[in-house]
Amino acid sequence: QKEVEQNSGPLSVPEGAIASLNCTYSDRVSQSFFWYRQYSGKSPELIMSIYSNGDKEDGRFTAQLNKASQYVSLLIRDSQPSDSATYLCAVIPSGAGSYQLTFGKGTKLSVIP
Amino acid sequence: EAGVAQSPRYKIIEKRQSVAFWCNPISGHATLYWYQQILGQGPKLLIQFQNNGVVDDSQLPKDRFSAERLKGVDSTLKIQPAKLEDSAVYLCASSPGTGESQPQHFGDGTRLSIL
Numbered sequence: 001q002k003e004v005e006q007n008s009g010p011l012s013v014p015e016g017a018i019a020s021l022n023c024t025y026s027d028r029v030s031q032s033f034f035w036y037r038q039y040s041g042k043s044p045e046l047i048m049s050i051y052s053n054g055d056k057e058d059g060r061f062t063a064q065l066n067k068a069s070q071y072v073s074l075l076i077r078d079s080q081p082s083d084s085a086t087y088l089c090a091v092i093p094s095g096a097g098s099y100q101l102t103f104g105k106g107t108k109l110s111v112i113p
Numbered sequence: 114e115a116g117v118a119q120s121p122r123y124k125i126i127e128k129r130q131s132v133a134f135w136c137n138p139i140s141g142h143a144t145l146y147w148y149q150q151i152l153g154q155g156p157k158l159l160i161q162f163q164n165n166g167v168v169d170d171s172q173l174p175k176d177r178f179s180a181e182r183l184k185g186v187d188s189t190l191k192i193q194p195a196k197l198e199d200s201a202v203y204l205c206a207s208s209p210g211t212g213e214s215q216p217q218h219f220g221d222g223t224r225l226s227i228l
Contacts (some may be wrong), residue, residue, distance in 0.1 A: 042183050043204060043219035100169060103155030
């Protein structure tokens, strides 16, 4: 079974610090990786997608992908209390002709003012 | 642009009863997904439609769950009879197509509690 693993947290960081969220996946040939943010009682919201090795930056967010290590991470710079949420890592495994997402359990982030 | 609409937002039923959820995707989105999200876990895909056809229902418990998208727009998900372990949030998502660059947009979900 193709799996996506995340530390459930909670991860607590002070306001203004860098939050680092990590994700590993079991399917070596996965090609597409996504980070969703989910506030309590709300639906998941796509914040980053990454498809090739290296870093991808969007504002305060940076996604990092290392396919050799089967590892994807999300860095949040200058963390704000409004960033407090659960962050879900999602992967499109190989052979998923339907492009269905496999999600991790999520990491709960708390940014302390 | 209106988002994915789901109803009801909350539902409480007793075990062995039946329940139905409704989803209206973003206008023009051909692909529709139903996910089950149990508390503390990530969403798990139940079924995927492309227009009015089923693309993947391999994780749908077909003995009790059914879903349809008759006219390729709205969709309903039904559970009959419900079990205690069905308590979860049921999320509907839609995307323009099935390519990996086609982001999935989620509705706010229906929170189901089984007594």
